[in-house]
Amino acid sequence: MVRAMTATHALHTDLYQLTMLAAYFHHGEAHRKATCELFVRRLPKNRRFLVVAGLERALRYLEQLRFTDEQIDVLHQIPGLKKAMSPAFVEYLRGFRFGGDVWAMPEGTIAFENEPLVRIEADLGEAQLVETFLLSCINHQTMIASKAARIVLALKGRTALEFGTRRTHFEAAVDVARSAWIAGFEATSNVAAFDAFGIPARGTMAHMFIMAAESERSAFLKYSKIFPRSTYLVDTYDTIEGVKAALETIGDDVSSVRLDSGDLASLTRQTRALLKERKREDVKIVVSSDLDEYEIERLITEGDFDVAGVGTRLATSDDAPSLGGVYKLTQIDGRPVAKFAEAKITYPGSHQVFRHQRDGHAHFDSLGLTKEPSYEFLGTEALLVEAMSGGRPTPAFAWGGAETLATMRARCRDGIAHLPAELKIVGARTDAHEKHYEVRPSAALLKLLDQVRADHTA
Amino acid sequence: MVRAMTATHALHTDLYQLTMLAAYFHHGEAHRKATCELFVRRLPKNRRFLVVAGLERALRYLEQLRFTDEQIDVLHQIPGLKKAMSPAFVEYLRGFRFGGDVWAMPEGTIAFENEPLVRIEADLGEAQLVETFLLSCINHQTMIASKAARIVLALKGRTALEFGTRRTHFEAAVDVARSAWIAGFEATSNVAAFDAFGIPARGTMAHMFIMAAESERSAFLKYSKIFPRSTYLVDTYDTIEGVKAALETIGDDVSSVRLDSGDLASLTRQTRALLKERKREDVKIVVSSDLDEYEIERLITEGDFDVAGVGTRLATSDDAPSLGGVYKLTQIDGRPVAKFAEAKITYPGSHQVFRHQRDGHAHFDSLGLTKEPSYEFLGTEALLVEAMSGGRPTPAFAWGGAETLATMRARCRDGIAHLPAELKIVGARTDAHEKHYEVRPSAALLKLLDQVRADHTA
Numbered sequence: 001m002v003r004a005m006t007a008t009h010a011l012h013t014d015l016y017q018l019t020m021l022a023a024y025f026h027h028g029e030a031h032r033k034a035t036c037e038l039f040v041r042r043l044p045k046n047r048r049f050l051v052v053a054g055l056e057r058a059l060r061y062l063e064q065l066r067f068t069d070e071q072i073d074v075l076h077q078i079p080g081l082k083k084a085m086s087p088a089f090v091e092y093l094r095g096f097r098f099g100g101d102v103w104a105m106p107e108g109t110i111a112f113e114n115e116p117l118v119r120i121e122a123d124l125g126e127a128q129l130v131e132t133f134l135l136s137c138i139n140h141q142t143m144i145a146s147k148a149a150r151i152v153l154a155l156k157g158r159t160a161l162e163f164g165t166r167r168t169h170f171e172a173a174v175d176v177a178r179s180a181w182i183a184g185f186e187a188t189s190n191v192a193a194f195d196a197f198g199i200p201a202r203g204t205m206a207h208m209f210i211m212a213a214e215s216e217r218s219a220f221l222k223y224s225k226i227f228p229r230s231t232y233l234v235d236t237y238d239t240i241e242g243v244k245a246a247l248e249t250i251g252d253d254v255s256s257v258r259l260d261s262g263d264l265a266s267l268t269r270q271t272r273a274l275l276k277e278r279k280r281e282d283v284k285i286v287v288s289s290d291l292d293e294y295e296i297e298r299l300i301t302e303g304d305f306d307v308a309g310v311g312t313r314l315a316t317s318d319d320a321p322s323l324g325g326v327y328k329l330t331q332i333d334g335r336p337v338a339k340f341a342e343a344k345i346t347y348p349g350s351h352q353v354f355r356h357q358r359d360g361h362a363h364f365d366s367l368g369l370t371k372e373p374s375y376e377f378l379g380t381e382a383l384l385v386e387a388m389s390g391g392r393p394t395p396a397f398a399w400g401g402a403e404t405l406a407t408m409r410a411r412c413r414d415g416i417a418h419l420p421a422e423l424k425i426v427g428a429r430t431d432a433h434e435k436h437y438e439v440r441p442s443a444a445l446l447k448l449l450d451q452v453r454a455d456h457t458a
Numbered sequence: 459m460v461r462a463m464t465a466t467h468a469l470h471t472d473l474y475q476l477t478m479l480a481a482y483f484h485h486g487e488a489h490r491k492a493t494c495e496l497f498v499r500r501l502p503k504n505r506r507f508l509v510v511a512g513l514e515r516a517l518r519y520l521e522q523l524r525f526t527d528e529q530i531d532v533l534h535q536i537p538g539l540k541k542a543m544s545p546a547f548v549e550y551l552r553g554f555r556f557g558g559d560v561w562a563m564p565e566g567t568i569a570f571e572n573e574p575l576v577r578i579e580a581d582l583g584e585a586q587l588v589e590t591f592l593l594s595c596i597n598h599q600t601m602i603a604s605k606a607a608r609i610v611l612a613l614k615g616r617t618a619l620e621f622g623t624r625r626t627h628f629e630a631a632v633d634v635a636r637s638a639w640i641a642g643f644e645a646t647s648n649v650a651a652f653d654a655f656g657i658p659a660r661g662t663m664a665h666m667f668i669m670a671a672e673s674e675r676s677a678f679l680k681y682s683k684i685f686p687r688s689t690y691l692v693d694t695y696d697t698i699e700g701v702k703a704a705l706e707t708i709g710d711d712v713s714s715v716r717l718d719s720g721d722l723a724s725l726t727r728q729t730r731a732l733l734k735e736r737k738r739e740d741v742k743i744v745v746s747s748d749l750d751e752y753e754i755e756r757l758i759t760e761g762d763f764d765v766a767g768v769g770t771r772l773a774t775s776d777d778a779p780s781l782g783g784v785y786k787l788t789q790i791d792g793r794p795v796a797k798f799a800e801a802k803i804t805y806p807g808s809h810q811v812f813r814h815q816r817d818g819h820a821h822f823d824s825l826g827l828t829k830e831p832s833y834e835f836l837g838t839e840a841l842l843v844e845a846m847s848g849g850r851p852t853p854a855f856a857w858g859g860a861e862t863l864a865t866m867r868a869r870c871r872d873g874i875a876h877l878p879a880e881l882k883i884v885g886a887r888t889d890a891h892e893k894h895y896e897v898r899p900s901a902a903l904l905k906l907l908d909q910v911r912a913d914h915t916a
Contacts, residue, residue: 012628014621014647015661023667023684034670074653080660084684124670131666135624136631163472166593167780169630170470173594189472195532202538203474208589208787209481211795212492212582226481226542237798237914312780321779322625322770329666337669339694456695 010067010096013132015080021125022084025092030125035331035350037116038138044146044320048423049437050111051149051412053179054141055104055118056403058134059393062098065130069094098126102388105353106396106403107145108182108411109383110419112365112439115353117142117325119384124332131327140172141179143323144314148183149416151310154293154426156300159307161202162188163288164315176315182408184416185310197405204231204258216242220249228253231286235259239267243274247283256284256307264289265302272304292318293426338452347445348452354380361420368442376442468525468554471590473538479583480542483550488583493789493808495574496596502604502778506881507895508569509607509870511637512599513562513576514861516592517851520556523588527552556584560846563811564854564861565603566640566869567841568877570823570897573811575600575783577842582790589785598630599637601781602772606641607874609768612751612884614758617765619660620646621746622773634773640866642874643768655863662689662716674700678707686711689744693717697725701732705741714742714765722747723760730762750776751884796910805903806910812838819878826900834900 024030040050067075072093076085100122105111117138120127152160162180165173170192177185177193187202188194194201205223210233213219220232232250234242234257246254259267264287275283287299288309296308312318328346329337336348347367354366354377366377387397396402416424423437441449482488498508525533530551534543558580563569575596578585610618620638623631628650635643635651645660646652652659663681668691671677678690690708692700692715704712717725722745733741745757746767754766770776786804787795794806805825812824812835824835845855854860874882881895899907 009628009650011650011653012623012631013649014623015649015652015659016647016664017661018649019661019685020663020667020681023663023681024670026684027680029670032670036666071653074649078649078652078659080685128664128666131664132624133628136626136628139625140627140630165470165472166590167597167782168594169598169627169633170467170591170594171629172598172627173470175627189474191471191473191476191532191536192467192469194473194536195469195529201473201536203472203477205474205478205481206589207797208494208586209478211787211797212482212487212490212790222485223478223481226484227477227538312782316774316779318779321774321776324625324770327666329669332670339665339669 008064008066008068008071009061009133010065010071011074012136013129015078017129017132018075018081019084021129022081022089024125024128025089026084026086030092030123032124033333034120034122034124034127034329036120036127036131036327037330037351038118038134038325038327039116040111040113040323040325042324043113044143044323046319046429047146047150048425048429049146049419050142050323051145051183051415052105052109052111052117052138052142053107053145053182053408054137054139054175055107055387056397057141057175058118058137059102059387059397061133061137062102062130062388063391063393065096065098067093067096096126096129097391098122098130099391100126100388101386101390103384104387105383106385106387106408106411108408108415110362110412110415111383112437114347114439115365115367116351116384119350121350127329135325135327139323139325141175142325143317143320144176144179145183145412146323147314147317147320148180148185149412150293150426151296151308151314152184153416153424154296154300155308158305160185161307161309162190162314163309163311165190165311167312168315173315178405180314182405183412184409199405205233207233207236207260209233210236217245217249220246224250224253229255231256231258233258233260235261235267240270240274243271247278247280254280254283256286258286258288258309260288265299268299268303268305294428297426336448336452338449338456340453340456347441347449349445349448351445353383355383356380357418360418362418362437363420364438364440366440366442367445369444369448372442372444466522466524466526466529467519467591468523468529469532470594471587473536475587475590476533476539477542479587480539480547482583482586483547484542484544488550488581490582490791492578492580492582492585492787494578494585494589494785495788495809496576496592496783496785497574498569498571498781498783500782501571502601502781504777504887505604505608506883506887507604507877508600508781509603509641509873510563510567510569510575510596510600511565511603511640511866512595512597512633513565513845514855515599515633516576516595517560517845517855519591519595520560520588520846520849521851523554523556525551525554554584554587555849556580556588557849558584558846559844559848561842562845563841564843564845564866564869566866566873568820568870568873569841570895572805572897573823573825574809574842577808579808585787593783593785597781597783599633600783601775601778602634602637603641603870604781605772605775605778606638606643607870608751608884609754609766609772610642611874611882612754612758613766616763618643619765619767620648620772621767621769623648623769625770626773631773636863638772640863641870642867657863663691665691665694665718667691668694675703675707678704682708682711687713689714689716691716691718693719693725698728698732701729705736705738712738712741714744716744716746716767718746722763723757726757726761726763752886755884794906794910796907796914798911798914805899805907807903807906809903811841813841814838815876818876820876820895822896822898824898824900825903827902827906830900830902
């Protein structure tokens with residue numbers, strides 16, 4: 001679970017959320033009733049599904065959101081805002097709390113385009129202010145979990161370790177480790193992620209340790225005195241000589257060897273042959289160095305390894321480095337609304353997603369209205385669940401509730417297991433010839449869309 | 459300046475830094491003298507230069523680094539580490555401080571491949587532990603500043619605003635705003651970045667504000683009552699009608715209009731024509747929506763605008779989403795060392811970078827040894843300066859010192875102004891045919907490399 005945040009993150013937002021809030025307030029509109037939904041219009045490049053993540057941090061933010069006196073002082077100093085900082089608005093900010101309801105896909109859920117991942121039903125001012133932080137959490141963690149799931153699929157049962165801290169912001173790295181674990185990674189090198197979330201922490205030695213010693217063998221020996229059953233890094237000077245050095249110096253205690261450079265396909269095969277020759281089939285081969293799902297698939301075919309340490313390309317979701325989640329007003333005071341700008345249409349109303357199964361696999365999803373009769377969705381699973389009510393987390397999402405990381409991880413594993421085979425392909429996606437998973441708007445939703453469009457045009 | 463961190467970030471590291479630290483300690487080697495350098499082996503895709511950023515946060519980390527009792531308790535719980543947590547090592551951790559020297563390129567400096575951006579001279583244990591955090595700060599912020607500089611170049615004097623918070627981790631977003639400002643962006647939407655660093659904060663309204671109102675005109679009017687001189691978002695329903703609505707409803711107080719969707723090239727030209735027809739040449743045209751330097755160059759040619767709001771593709775450095783900065787041991791107890799693994803060679807020794815000018819432009823850089831006679835570098839600028847001495851920041855880098863964000867920004871502007879024209883091209887880089895900026899190892903360095911290699915082979 002996320003540790004209690006010691007400070008409120010009220011200023012982690014875009015300035016326009018505050019100017020709009022001020023405008024709503026001054027016109028007496030801050031307490032109108034709004035529904036907003038967070039969704040992804042199009043799956044990113046090469047993604048065939050998303051793994052939802054980031055909700056817990058978003059919920060903690062909503063729960064703890066308030067403006068301290070010091071933060072209000074900061075707002076007074078912003079040229080574009082200060083003229084709106086009337087005593088009445090300041091008073092409103094001082095009392096500001098998020099008191100709305102949240103429906104969301106729990107973390108680890110498999111999701112697709114145009115499906116609300118989070119639905120907020122709250123006072124207009126509250127629904128507006130929280131947009132930026134919610135998008136930031138859900139976009140970042142869902143992007144990472146979705147990438148991590150592909151890497152896990154590519155590994156076909158081999159072990160994935162998360163090593164990306166040095167290639168992303170140091171706080172982002174903690175959430176990277178969390179998202180990767182939800183998606184099936186075994187452990188992380190990030191100690192802060194162990195501290196914050198209990199993600200298993202793993203790691204052994206770097207080239208520096210070898211280079212600081214008189215020789216590679218001396219380095220191995222020194223390390224083994226403190227950590228006998230370890231992974232020995234063998235590629236500092238000559239990889240195969242390094243493997244021999246580890247086996248000869250450490251003997252039975254060599255648990256695995258790590259190769260971090262060179263032609264990994266060839267070197268891992270040579271290493272495996274050497275291990276066999278020395279009757280050390282128990283020693284695992286760990287590979288690292290700019291790995292991703294594509295490189296892993298190649299190394300499985302052309303090389304031979306047991307464990308992959310994945311860093312840079314996971315922590316940045318290298319082939320699709322952003323997730324374009326958006327957050328849109330879909331209903332105001334009970335009136336469904338939509339945006340009709342080119343290529344950026346939104347669905348009006350308040351929505352639920354229903355997953356239809358066939359032959360034990362996800363078959364298609366329906367995007368329906370929360371208020372429509374549900375008989376046509378009989379036997380389906382409704383994916384959005386109530387996560388907050390009146391500003392308080394529901395029992396499953398409260399501290400110590402059922403939504404543990406282990407639950408999320410199991411949900412992800414289960415969701416992926418039930419995907420049709422064509423969605424579990426890891427190779428690059430060719431949009432032209434590939435069948436997408438279908439997200440079907442319900443008849444009632446399509447009818448509402450037409451009505452809203454007609455009303456707008458009229 | 460970075461606010462004082464309230465907690466030490468000692469756990470924001472890779473576990474192996476701690477296991478190696480434990481091994482050094484138990485062998486009595488934690489106090490050996492090490493030199494480590496942080497550098498980038500190859501410029502990322504499409505980058506012709508780097509803009510260094512992230513140093514300030516790295517220095518504050520080093521200055522404040524210590525292990526609290528609570529953090530030491532966490533270390534006791536890590537299976538892979540706990541056996542090394544002897545009373546003596548725990549005592550060492552309790553007293554752990556960074557007491558080394560730091561030489562670095564100040565933020566805003568233009569840098570190239572294989573040049574040390576940071577050099578650490580410290581006890582081996584200290585130099586080891588800090589690797590991950592330093593890499594995280596410098597890699598992330600340098601990546602963003604380098605991308606931002608390209609966007610600023612593409613804009614040819616037009617204004618750049620940073621809007622990326624929603625598409626990256628919420629804490630990373632604050633450093634994105636900072637890095638972008640150093641590289642020449644005018645302002646950010648991120649309020650926390652205004653709070654932490656004083657980056658000017660800008661922003662106006664979102665589609666939600668328009669959709670929540672009875673009509674677009676009503677929304678504009680309401681907003682103008684609170685913020686008269688504003689940017690009006692005109693593309694919620696029909697862009698050109700939106701421009702008319704703003705002009706007709708708000709009149710003289712329309713400061714600018716923002717277009718966030720559709721065919722921006724055509725729509726900005728139509729908007730400019732309309733503004734001219736209505737004799738409102740004073741109204742600025744702001745564009746946003748997945749912009750980057752390539753799209754901006756296209757829109758300058760095919761469209762017509764004054765201000766660009768850049769988010770996603772800046773905050774993720776979309777076309778090159780990681781910077782592969784590495785941190786390598788180059789000297790131990792006065793003995794130069796190197797790594798000879800394929801394609802990952804490092805230079806032994808302790809280095810300085812000298813920039814040679816010709817005709818008022820950067821001509822090439824020399825990578826020399828700090829100890830070699832400097833006559834061959836007469837008239838050049840030495841790029842690494844002393845930022846910490848004995849664990850304390852030098853005056854320029856201390857709180858309230860000369861290294862303000864404005865200094866960094868001016869340094870970047872000046873550095874870019876003195877680049878040769880071919881490095882200021884923004885288009886995609888074609889490695890095959892393009893002349894790279896030369897980083898020339900000095901004769902003394904090449905000689906040392908040969909010696910170290912010979913000693914290693916012997």
